Amino acid sequence: MTKVLVLYYSRSGNTRKLAQQLARGIESQGVEAVLRTVPELPSYTDGKTPAHSASDPFVTRQDLLDCDGLALGSPVRFGNMAAPLKHFIDSTSAEWLSGALIDKPAAVFGAGSMLHGGQETTLLTMTVPLLHHGMILVGVPHSESALHTTQGGGSPYGASSVSDAQTPLLADEKKIANALGRRLASLARTLNPTSS
Template sequence: MTKVLVLYYSRSGNTRKLAQQVARGIEAQGVEAVLRTVPELPAYPDGQTPASTAKDPFVTRQDLLDCHGLALGSPVRFGNMAAPLKQFIDSTSGEWLSGALIDKPAAVFGAGSMLHGGQETTLLTMTVPLLHHGMMLLGVPHSECALHTTEGGGSPYGASSVADANQPLIADEKQIAKTLGQRLARFAQTVHHHLG
């Protein structure tokens, strides 16, 4: 069966909400969505160790090897991905050297609390290591009507949300995330069945 890894980091839960919507879109195409996260870093510069809020298993190297596609998600951190996710991505040089992710489709998603807080630059910077891995990047096409009506997140670069920790995703954000998941699943199926 075709599997798509939905790998994310979420501190407040907003990125996880998007991950779940991306996974719903993947599963709507008859593809298995494998939700995984990364652990918190041991400590912040002030010495405090954050409590883990992970509700999904931590990603393994085998998850990367077994997936036929990858959705990568992060909260916005000064226009870039969060450090715990970046640390994991930075540790994948073995997979890069072996070419484990070459020609697999990939997509990105992210969450922030401000409308102009850096969602699009976060999405774009998350694509850079995926390009180094030789992955095929997918976005959200303008045929998705929610891109034209959203008053929150969502862009051609990927799914996103604009909310604080206590707010639910708005309907357009959910739709854009599902569309991204569906598109990723379709390409993963095609690549898996035709390229093996």
């Protein structure tokens, strides 16, 4: 069966909410969504317990090798991905050297707590290592009607949300994340027909 790895880091739970929406879109296409997260970095939390504890398993190297597509998600950190996710991505040199991710489709998603807080630059900077891995980037086309009505997150670069930990995702943010998941799954199945 075709598998899409939904790999994210979530401190408050907002990025995880988006990951779940992408997973729903992926699975609506008959593709398996494999949700994984990364561990905290001790220096990142200053020894404090994180506000959110993810219930999804930590990613393994085998998850990367087994996936037919990848969705990468992070909270916004000064317009960039969060350190725990970057730490994991920086450790994927062996997969880069072996070409394990070449020609697999990839998408990005992210969550921030305020408008104009760096959501789009976070999405764009997450694409850079994916390009180095030879992945094929998947965005949200303007044919997705929610892009025209959203009062929160979402852009052609990927799914995003603008909310605090207690606020649910907006309806348009959910629609955009679902649409991105559907598109990623469809391309994963098309580009890797032997996995279907």
